[in-house]
Amino acid sequence: MTDIKIKEFSQTFKNAITEAKENGQFADDILFWRFPKACCGDTCYLLGEFLKRRGIDTIYVCGDFNGQTHAWLVVKDERVKEPI
Numbered sequence: 621m622t623d624i625k626i627k628e629f630s631q632t633f634k635n636a637i638t639e640a641k642e643n644g645q646f647a648d649d650i651l652f653w654r655f656p657k658a659c660c661g662d663t664c665y666l667l668g669e670f671l672k673r674r675g676i677d678t679i680y681v682c683g684d685f686n687g688q689t690h691a692w693l694v695v696k697d698e699r700v701k702e703p704i
Contacts, residue, residue, distance in 0.1 A: 621695075626671070626695060629671060629674055629676070630667065630671070633666075633667050633670050633671075634656075637652070637655055637663070638655070641655050660690055660691045661682060661689075661691040663691075664680055664691045664692060664693050667693060668693055671693075671695075677696040678693040678695055678696055679693065679694045681694055
């Protein structure tokens with residue numbers, strides 16, 4: 621899978637979430653009403669599944685710096701080795 625295709629899939633996912641938010645579909649949602657703020661972990665889980673169904677494996681990563689947390693995905697391919 622090329623990086624360009626992965627970026628296209630990710631942008632499609634983001635556009636769908638953004639459109640749903642703009643259409644008020646997250647008005648009563650405890651997490652996604654603030655998208656893209658304060659929901660990176662949950663968004664990563666959904667994006668990871670979205671990509672997996674398209675043949676792209678990912679690794680969920682989260683970190684903490686000065687009391688702020690953040691989560692992101694890393695594409696699992698020949699360039700990345702999963703930690704032991």
